[in-house]
Amino acid sequence: MENHDIPTRPEETLDGTVVFNVPFPKDLKDLAGMAPVIVKQPYHIDYIHSYGQDSPFFAGLANRRLLGSRCTACGHTFGTPRMSCMACGGDCEWVELPQEGRVHTFTVCHFGSEEFLPECPYVLALVEFEGVDTLFLTRLLGVDPARPSLDWIGMKVRAKFRRLSRFKPTDVWFVPA
């Protein structure tokens, strides 16, 4: 196997020359062997995304409050809020979650989706809260991404909030408590 730490070729990117003409055979029979013509088709969208019934969660983050939900019928408590209970189908009400929990599991992402590539390496974690039945996905900061360890599981962590809210779930993140 090659050593992947030392690059052996430059990164392929989608910028470059635009071609205005290609060679073409005299005899149409020769078209069967023609190489494919490949063009760039850009596509950009801005969505008008509503958080709908989940909106109070994001308003909560802007006010340094971490909200979950609890089923009014069976009491199942959700660490990531949902207004319809997955356990019984009952309606849920908003509850405030403790701002301290423990790392249930985690990973360090060294690659990712295009949007998050500049942030690599970053640590994703699922956090568990005392008395809450489900988990919460978040970024874990304040740990060294170069030295991941299974011992991080079970670590006490606490929530921190963005001062200038972006109304995204990353308005909250966790650090070792």
Added chain:
Amino acid sequence: MRPVYAVTGGVSKFAKARPDRTFQALVKEAYDYALKDIGLEPRQANDLVDGTVGSYFSDHFQRQLMSAIMVQDYLGLVPKPGHRVEGGGATGGLCFQEAWKAVAGGDMDVCLAYGFETMSHVQTWKGNEFIALASDVSFDYPVGGFYSGYYAMMVTRHMKEFGTTVEQMAHVSVKNHINAIYNPYAQKHLRITIRDVREAPVVAWPLTRLDICTMSDGAACAILASEEGLARIEKAAGRSLPKVRVTGIGRGTDAMRMADRPHQSFEDFYRYNALPNEQDADSRAYYKDLWDRGFRYPGVHSFRAGRMASRQAYQRAEVTDPLNQIDFVELHDAYTSSEIQTYEDMGLCRYGEGGRFAESGLAFMPGIEYGLDLPQRPKCSVNPSGGLIACGHPVGASGLMQAVFAIWQLQGAIGRHFGNDRLQVRGARRGAIHSHAGTGTYVTVSILEKED
């Protein structure tokens, strides 16, 4: 329900990029192969086919909506009935089962199931983004949406709870890559070692590049038929065809958000999720001990959807002891870790035993040199084709690729299709195919059997 036969199938060559063909022509490549194998001309086949089910995962990769109808017209199958199914990574498995339903329910006598994905149309990083959009865009995606990251979190927990090791995961990578050396359809032909897997670049700790499948361009198709449909195909082909029957299908689901996974009790596990081979006193004691030590089901380490799909398919196909009653499994190994998790869901071993099962040798192919010291002889080969890890994972085609390889195994025809018979499971009578979406959101299991 009527008996349903899987008559023939075809697979395009899976590759990182196939700019030489549009998606319609890739499907035609697979379809033409399937027809040629039973000696039918497209015109004859198109008279016999009653309708189709099309399978592709993401509209984003083509930047083309209604791609399936473009395949249908390219193949010359308009104005016959057809529709598209979509369910993430399980799209191909769902497609196979929808075709089964069309035939079993009496709507069609001959149904073509086809699928494709052309993932090379965007850069890998953009492709990761498209795939990550199959996670909750309010709560999951914006945190750093990346499927390899999600699966890494699952296996980190698996390691913590059960002592599963990265070397055990690497056994899966070595097995599947080396199997694929003998499969000409596979995208990758790599003879690798445990050390290669561990020294490859880390993508999401602890998963390395060799623990993870790659994006791919490819297509696959299978033709399913009733007894009547099969008789018509045989008449047109002018010969009797080997009989492979689909004896059971099963499906399960789970919550989109991994964070929402419940933590069921021991009692509920035995009420809803346990398999027939886990009903003995020893297994009950084993699980009771797991629960006493804090295990909860399914948690983030297990796929309840995969278990429910297996349970339903096994019940219908009368499988009570999967490891001993199934000759081979083609399962959705998008990650080495998810192959280990799936051993457990499918009952090839108990929950928590997947890591040890991976290195036991039971899931390897006999007669192939892996360069590993395996304590046990192969019993139920898992991913003899090389799986998604080595074949590639053109999402909408993957589940159908598994179906095609299973049909060929049960027809005893691997040698003819692969140009060598190293991957032919000797005396194969029953195989299982397993297709899987999201973080375990949709899972399908189908059982195929050779009929004399």
